[in-house]
Amino acid sequence: MTFQRSFRYHALPMQVTFEVGAVAGVGDELARLGLRRALVLCTPEQRSLAELVVDHLGDRGAGIFDQARMHVPVETADQARVRARELGADSCVVIGGGSSIGLGKAIALEHGLPIIAVPTTYAGSEMTPIWGLTRDGRKQTGRDPVVLPQAVIYDPALTTTLPAEISAASGLNAVAHAVEALYAPDASPIISLMAEEGVRAFTAALPTIVEDGTDLEARAQALYGAWLCGSCLGATTMSLHHKLCHVLGGSLDLPHAQTHAVVLPYVLAYNESHAPRAREALQRALGTEQDPSVALWDLAQQLKIPHSLRELGVDESHLPAIVDEVVSRPYSNPVPVTAEGLRHLLDGALNGHRPTGPMTGAPSAHPI
Ligand code: NAD
Numbered sequence: 001m002t003f004q005r006s007f008r009y010h011a012l013p014m015q016v017t018f019e020v021g022a023v024a025g026v027g028d029e030l031a032r033l034g035l036r037r038a039l040v041l042c043t044p045e046q047r048s049l050a051e052l053v054v055d056h057l058g059d060r061g062a063g064i065f066d067q068a069r070m071h072v073p074v075e076t077a078d079q080a081r082v083r084a085r086e087l088g089a090d091s092c093v094v095i096g097g098g099s100s101i102g103l104g105k106a107i108a109l110e111h112g113l114p115i116i117a118v119p120t121t122y123a124g125s126e127m128t129p130i131w132g133l134t135r136d137g138r139k140q141t142g143r144d145p146v147v148l149p150q151a152v153i154y155d156p157a158l159t160t161t162l163p164a165e166i167s168a169a170s171g172l173n174a175v176a177h178a179v180e181a182l183y184a185p186d187a188s189p190i191i192s193l194m195a196e197e198g199v200r201a202f203t204a205a206l207p208t209i210v211e212d213g214t215d216l217e218a219r220a221q222a223l224y225g226a227w228l229c230g231s232c233l234g235a236t237t238m239s240l241h242h243k244l245c246h247v248l249g250g251s252l253d254l255p256h257a258q259t260h261a262v263v264l265p266y267v268l269a270y271n272e273s274h275a276p277r278a279r280e281a282l283q284r285a286l287g288t289e290q291d292p293s294v295a296l297w298d299l300a301q302q303l304k305i306p307h308s309l310r311e312l313g314v315d316e317s318h319l320p321a322i323v324d325e326v327v328s329r330p331y332s333n334p335v336p337v338t339a340e341g342l343r344h345l346l347d348g349a350l351n352g353h354r355p356t357g358p359m360t361g362a363p364s365a366h367p368i
Helices: 022-032 044-060 074-086 098-111 164-182 189-211 216-235 240-252 256-274 276-286 292-302 316-327 339-351
Strands: 015-018 038-041 061-065 091-096 115-119 130-135 138-143 151-154
Touching (some): 022 151, 038 044, 038 098, 044 061, 044 091, 061 074, 074 098, 074 130, 091 098, 098 115, 164 216, 164 256, 164 276, 189 216, 189 292, 240 316, 256 292, 256 339, 276 292
Parallel strands (some): 015 151, 091 115, 115 151
């Protein structure tokens, strides 16, 4: 395979700490950054984790705001900002998954408070400059370096309580970031290395985690994969998979990680004939000579998570509007997205049939 000779790579200005028990150092991180008092943000379910952070912050803990919600309603962001002002906070520590981190980003975007992130799922938002905010029922997204956390603390011990099904789906959500980075128009050799290593880490870790969520070795490997795959998402342009999941999730209110986990093998089958470098990297990462779309579908089966959109509440009547919405917005993808091709893809995902390999024709003359 030819070497990719032309690319750009932006390194992110943040410190990453990775260690079992690292959350105990959150106060030192604040001090290192010259910050005095942090408001701790979490979802209601992660309140006990936020209390642990406040204990570790000591005098630097301003209080807790525990109302983070999926997709960041602007009203929630406003409430959190008011709370931060009342408590004299000059920063936020966010603990939890993408919902909590999204709230921290919204506050950073609108009010400039710096963030320290302590992720406990594999969604990867902590490594991206991508923000999202829901106003009047419509989610807006964008990229702005101001929302990047100034420090990220990965502590595998905090993830042992993540249920098996959420762990598996969240892991495949992260794998989707790596897959799309491998065939992105702005792919680079360093990001491709990270993507391949990220998929390898999840392939090894997820089956063990589903059997025993307290296995710290596997939890550490998965969180390492989340870091790598999140970095890939932050560094590249998203293609069909992310756009399709965004439209499905937004219009039908589907669970985020599970939607990614179901859709991924079918989008890969759609794209892989025109992305041979990505295909080879995924075969190495998945440890197979099989077609990677089929291998990913088999992995999802092994992890015992929903494998059809129907199980998530979608039916045939929803599909025409999804197809219209996706094809009406052009974006980069290795294979052009046609209404007919997308409908075929969605019929497979709706019923959860095992993919049979590449769905589209011969490779292009300029393989990605
Ligand atoms: P989430 O934050 O809602 O967490 C998923 C579930 O995991 C929740 O039920 C939560 O209570 C539970 N959970 C989290 N930590 C836990 C723990 N330690 N123990 C037990 N349960 C725990 O969802 P998510 O999948 O992490 O993130 C999804 C959101 O993040 C979406 O809004 C998505 O759009 C956004 N996202 C943004 C980016 C970005 O770059 N901006 C990237 C990925 C996802």
